[in-house]
Amino acid sequence: MANFFSNLFSKGATGLVDAVGDILDNSFTTEEEQQELENELSKAAMRHEAEMGKLALEDKKASLADIASARENQSRVQESEHASWLAKNVHSLLAVSIIALTFLMYFWIIQGDMKAIAEAGVKDIVIYILGALTTISTQVVAYYFGSSMGSQTKQKSMDKIAEDMARKMTDK
Structure with missing residues (x-):
């Protein structure tokens, strides 16, 4: 979910930067002024992306801390x-x-x-209940028998986000 919002706002910021850049291109006359403006807008977009990455990382850390707290309890x-x-x-x-x-x-x-179930008008209800039970069963199995592979993948993702943020912060 955090990735969805991160992508949404990241793309929105890029679109905003492009729109502002197009408007200001008409106002500035020299190439040097246009290049300086583009550089500033790019920096602003990178700061925005870094902040969104930081927020996504904090959200993921909070979620993992919540899970760890429940298990510890x-x-x-x-x-x-x-x-x-x-x-x-x-x-x-x-x-x-x-x-x-x-x-x-x-x-x-x-x-x-199944014909009797359909005729009774409960087919959709049965399918809904079965879907919910299947989802909950999957979570139960993941809780008790979850693989360490999922934890490794999460850790790699968090490390990559932190590395990207550090790289963007040093590039400023």
């Missing part, structure tokens, strides 16, 4: 002597229930009479 509950059995197992119970419900729903659809 769950670990503390698991290790607590005073936590009840339910408190220690609620995540696992919900995860197993969601996965089981998803598979039961798939089984029901495969074994069921």
Whole structure:
């Protein structure tokens, strides 16, 4: 999502810079003045892009910190002597229930009479519920069995953004 906004505002800034540049081209007469203006506008666009990259990086860091905080909290509950059995197992119970419900729903659809479901007018509702359960099941599996490859990819992305920002800041 952050990349979408970054691209949107980056492209918008470039379009704005081009439009302002075209208007000012008509006002300045010498090549030197036009070149100086273009340089200033390019610098402004680069500063804007660097700021958008910085904001995207901060957003990603905040998101990862939130995930880490939630997992740390769950670990503390698991290790607590005073936590009840339910408190220690609620995540696992919900995860197993969601996965089981998803598979039961798939089984029901495969074994069921789709014509009867369609005639009852609940086909769209069944498909919606199955889609939601499938999405949640995917998140449950990613939480418990998520690969370290995703973390590596995220870290590489963050490192690249930081490197690009540092390069742009030194180019000023």
